[in-house]
Amino acid sequence: MRIRCPLCGDRDSREFTCMGHETYMHRPAGEGWGPAWDSYLHLRDNPAGVTRDLWYHGAGCTAWLLVERDTTTHDILRVELASDAKRGNA
Template sequence: MRIKCPLCGDRDSREFTNKGHETYLDRPSDDAWSPAWDNYLHLRDNPAGVTRDLWYHHAGCTSWLVVERDTTTHDILRVELAADAKRGNA
């Protein structure tokens, strides 16, 4: 699988680390253990089809990317810098 980094260009996926679905950033707000924390840590969806995942370009520019891909075909549909995605600038 190849990922087109917005800063480095087309790269092999082995240069990146997949950090999970974009919802990974939606951490529970409380600091103490709660059922919400238990769900956050242990209950993950593994959907088939189009997902938006957070990837880290560890062997390149060290940027965080949001990668939209189809998990059934491995097609990469869109790649953007996570900072831009958060601001809605893509």
């Protein structure tokens, strides 16, 4: 599997670490426990198909990436810097 890092270009998967679903980018406001925190920490779908997750390019430019991929075909559909995605959402 190869991931096209927006900074480094096409790179081997051994340079990356997967953190988990995009949910980790959307931390609930406040510190009081509630369903939002429960969902943020524990609840994930397990899709057969397109999913979006966070990958760390630790052996490269050290950027966090938001990767859209298909779990059934292993296709990488889209990659962007998590920082760009976050700014876009703000």
